[in-house]
Amino acid sequence: MQASLIVALFAGGIAAGIVAALLGVGGGILMVPLMTLVFGVPIHNALGASLVAAVATSDAAALWPGKRRLMEVGLAWRLALATTFGGTIGATVALASKPEVLQLLFALALLYTAYQLVAPRRGTEVVRDVEWASIGRLRKVAMWLIGLFAGASSGLLGIGGGIIIVPALYLVLHKPFKTATATSNLLVGITALTGAFTYWSRGALLPVPTLPITAGAFVGAVIGSILDRRISSAVLRWGMAGLLAYSAVQMGSGLVRQWFGG
Amino acid sequence: MAVEQWLILVVIATPLLILARDAYNRRHRAREVLLALGVLVAVLINLAVSLRLSG
Numbered sequence: 001m002q003a004s005l006i007v008a009l010f011a012g013g014i015a016a017g018i019v020a021a022l023l024g025v026g027g028g029i030l031m032v033p034l035m036t037l038v039f040g041v042p043i044h045n046a047l048g049a050s051l052v053a054a055v056a057t058s059d060a061a062a063l064w065p066g067k068r069r070l071m072e073v074g075l076a077w078r079l080a081l082a083t084t085f086g087g088t089i090g091a092t093v094a095l096a097s098k099p100e101v102l103q104l105l106f107a108l109a110l111l112y113t114a115y116q117l118v119a120p121r122r123g124t125e126v127v128r129d130v131e132w133a134s135i136g137r138l139r140k141v142a143m144w145l146i147g148l149f150a151g152a153s154s155g156l157l158g159i160g161g162g163i164i165i166v167p168a169l170y171l172v173l174h175k176p177f178k179t180a181t182a183t184s185n186l187l188v189g190i191t192a193l194t195g196a197f198t199y200w201s202r203g204a205l206l207p208v209p210t211l212p213i214t215a216g217a218f219v220g221a222v223i224g225s226i227l228d229r230r231i232s233s234a235v236l237r238w239g240m241a242g243l244l245a246y247s248a249v250q251m252g253s254g255l256v257r258q259w260f261g262g
Numbered sequence: 263m264a265v266e267q268w269l270i271l272v273v274i275a276t277p278l279l280i281l282a283r284d285a286y287n288r289r290h291r292a293r294e295v296l297l298a299l300g301v302l303v304a305v306l307i308n309l310a311v312s313l314r315l316s317g
Contacts, residue, residue, distance in 0.1 A: 189277035
């Protein structure tokens with residue numbers, strides 16, 4: 001039983017790692033339901049394991065030369081400052097409040113962002129690579145705020161920052177979509193590190209599921225980084241929109257169960 | 263502590279190694295090195311706060 005569980009977790013990690021590397025997310029949105037619903041892993045152990053796996057996907061992308069060339073390291077660091085402090089704020093607020101209303105607003109914002117990613121763009125559709133120094137002050141402030149919000153959402157709602165950061169880099173800073181996903185891949189590792197360490201310090205990271213799903217996620221992220229060159233940005237944008245819509249529905253159904261399920 | 267737990271801790275710490283490598287590769291750009299140090303400090307503060315919160 002244990003051996004088959006390890007193999008299944010490894011395989012699930014590979015699938016989640018591929019998606020995570022391609023879309024610039026940590027993959028928790030896929031791994032947590034997989035571990036809790038399919039394999040019956042307790043939620044706290046699943047959350048902790050998915051954070052360690054998110055670190056592994058980030059490592060694989062950061063080490064893979066093809067993906068690495070697309071990363072804007074300086075930008076990822078600037079955002080990491082904001083997401084890290086945002087994460088602390090979110091975790092503090094989470095202990096003092098019930099975030100249902102925020103969760104609902106967040107689900108609606110995800111749906112709207114999903115639409116924006118695939119909507120036909122009016123006017124000039126020049127998606128260009130721009131240096132941080134040449135970005136307008138308003139956009140810089142917007143990105144800092146989005147970074148803080150992404151970090152706070154991570155701490156408050158238990159989601160990764162990738163699903164906020166990737167659309168923001170694409171829609172606000174007009175980064176090419178693959179640059180956005182690669183930069184987010186690097187950022188996710190730094191963001192997930194703190195949360196994963198917290199789980200580790202509490203003794204909530206069990207070797208199974210953590211090690212097999214992390215190993216799988218690493219392998220999957222390498223495969224995803226290789227596939228990244230062969231898949232067009234448009235397909236990835238649709239994939240991201242699908243992931244956002246899935247996250248919104250999952251969040252919304254959780255709320256409905258909470259409110260009406262007793 | 264079991265070997266598996268040490269292994270997990272090493273995996274968790276790897277983004278810091280990547281941060282160090284990237285900072286080293288940018289060592290001639292003072293602003294970026296300072297930025298990397300800022301990220302390191304932010305992560306350490308966050309770890310301290312998380313540990314304090316988890317009691």
